[in-house]
Amino acid sequence: MLLKKSPDIRSSEITDKKVYLRRREFIQAAALTTIGAAAGTFGAGEAAAQSWPRVKIPGQIKDSGWGKGEKPTSYQDITTYNNYYEFGTEKEEPAQNAGSLKTKPWTVKVDGLVAKPADYLFEDLIKPHQLEDRVYRHRCVERWSMVIPWVGIPLADVLKRVEPQSTAKFVEFTTLLDMRQMPGARRPVLDWPYVEGLRLDEAMHPLTILAVGLYGEYLPNQNGAPIRLVVPWKYGFKSIKSIVRIRLTDKQPMNSWQRSAPQEYGFYSNVNPERDHPRWSQERERRIGEFLMRPTLKFNGYGDQVASLYTGMDLKRFY
Amino acid sequence: MTTDRRIRLVKPAVFASALAPVAYLVWRGYDGNLTADPLTFITNNTGIWTLRFVVLTLLITPLRRASGWNWLVRFRRMLGLFAFFYGSLHFLTYVIGDRFASLDFPDGFVAWSTVRNLLASIWEDVAERPYITVGFIGFSSMVPLALTSTTGWIRRMGGRNWQLLHRLVYLTGIAGVTHYWWKVKADTLHPAIYAIIIGVLLGFRVVVSLKRSRWQRRPIEARA
Numbered sequence: 001m002l003l004k005k006s007p008d009i010r011s012s013e014i015t016d017k018k019v020y021l022r023r024r025e026f027i028q029a030a031a032l033t034t035i036g037a038a039a040g041t042f043g044a045g046e047a048a049a050q051s052w053p054r055v056k057i058p059g060q061i062k063d064s065g066w067g068k069g070e071k072p073t074s075y076q077d078i079t080t081y082n083n084y085y086e087f088g089t090e091k092e093e094p095a096q097n098a099g100s101l102k103t104k105p106w107t108v109k110v111d112g113l114v115a116k117p118a119d120y121l122f123e124d125l126i127k128p129h130q131l132e133d134r135v136y137r138h139r140c141v142e143r144w145s146m147v148i149p150w151v152g153i154p155l156a157d158v159l160k161r162v163e164p165q166s167t168a169k170f171v172e173f174t175t176l177l178d179m180r181q182m183p184g185a186r187r188p189v190l191d192w193p194y195v196e197g198l199r200l201d202e203a204m205h206p207l208t209i210l211a212v213g214l215y216g217e218y219l220p221n222q223n224g225a226p227i228r229l230v231v232p233w234k235y236g237f238k239s240i241k242s243i244v245r246i247r248l249t250d251k252q253p254m255n256s257w258q259r260s261a262p263q264e265y266g267f268y269s270n271v272n273p274e275r276d277h278p279r280w281s282q283e284r285e286r287r288i289g290e291f292l293m294r295p296t297l298k299f300n301g302y303g304d305q306v307a308s309l310y311t312g313m314d315l316k317r318f319y
Numbered sequence: 320m321t322t323d324r325r326i327r328l329v330k331p332a333v334f335a336s337a338l339a340p341v342a343y344l345v346w347r348g349y350d351g352n353l354t355a356d357p358l359t360f361i362t363n364n365t366g367i368w369t370l371r372f373v374v375l376t377l378l379i380t381p382l383r384r385a386s387g388w389n390w391l392v393r394f395r396r397m398l399g400l401f402a403f404f405y406g407s408l409h410f411l412t413y414v415i416g417d418r419f420a421s422l423d424f425p426d427g428f429v430a431w432s433t434v435r436n437l438l439a440s441i442w443e444d445v446a447e448r449p450y451i452t453v454g455f456i457g458f459s460s461m462v463p464l465a466l467t468s469t470t471g472w473i474r475r476m477g478g479r480n481w482q483l484l485h486r487l488v489y490l491t492g493i494a495g496v497t498h499y500w501w502k503v504k505a506d507t508l509h510p511a512i513y514a515i516i517i518g519v520l521l522g523f524r525v526v527v528s529l530k531r532s533r534w535q536r537r538p539i540e541a542r543a
Binding site (some may be wrong): 073076077080081085089091092142144187189192227260261279280282283284286288289292293 | 321354355356358359416420421449450501502504505506508
């Protein structure tokens, strides 16, 4: 007689993987909050000692002249106050957790609507181009801002090298996703991997750079090592970190924050004091290190350079 | 040792522990270690401690019922007042670091226009932004509770009325956790945990009151 054996575990009993991966945090957080004891939180927010290697970028770095008269935010603040959710959603977590990110070797795939798609080793991607100093204002959508002395190359130089096809209208960027290296990515806070996008003319704009360093040194991991985008007239979340793929496309990419909350974050995300975030005003910002908030400037003060990209567009609608 | 004596010994210790979060902030401030954006850090920190003390306050009654430790109730007022204390710090940090700091000062800092503009700016924020609205409701709901927390007020109001008024703390809990949930950008894990805890603590009270009313509705002869 044939005995039909039912499986030991019904599929309905199997814990969803997402939930399973969150189990420790659930238990930890629940324990912390119920006990609520001071002991639990003591030391939890400790500032990270500068545990990452600091390596000076060799060779000549061209002085671009950008950012004269701006006082750069301290190295300490730039490198310990980060939004990099793959390493935790608290500001100080990326500096504490990003040591596990392996940036060597690093490959960037450039593909899509280009004549010469290729997988570039980080070194090969950068080598043919002249590194420049670019001191830019950096405005986060959360109403804080910094001045950051980046080192990088114009994105346009790289894009020209791969020869975009005439049908290419947008550029999509993707951050590395590796749960082993990125503890924060084990939780579905955003729809990983992190994705951002630009219109091709925004990407080709001379202000748009691929940054590889700050303060003359290679980027610390928490700041998006080894290579990240910097678009100074847009909110910080557009400046995607640790890029592994650059894809040219004819369709407007769906960026991660828009996917997460479309009524709050759009595709363009130009700094705009006239368009409030639904939950807070964008009229002012706190420059890190200052008490009184400054008025926020349209296009983060880069209007002379970039306003012409948006002639005739209603920027409150295309936020 | 009598229970009374024991409580009198433990109370200062509980009081001191409840001040530890402030001590922690002061220590970090002294250390120059309040992150790159100290005002945001202090706001978040005092906010979360407010919610924790609301949770602790709401925990007393269920815990007391489950364990039979009636002496627990003698810590409830202190915990509730600490919730109000942290809520006040939270609100004050918001008023100074967020509202005051984003004003214009056409007549200098010390001027009537500063006061007027500050009040207008708080009012505008409370009226326009839902997460601020619920936060403000949560904080305001604690004010009458703190004011009437003395034994004198319990006597003056009568136990029944006093108890009725102090059920406002349920609103505090709901408003507090909603405020937290609506404030975060994407990571709702922690607000969700607090929502579950507050839900369980309030759910307990619903169950108890349902049971009680059913018992009261039963015919007399069945009660014996």
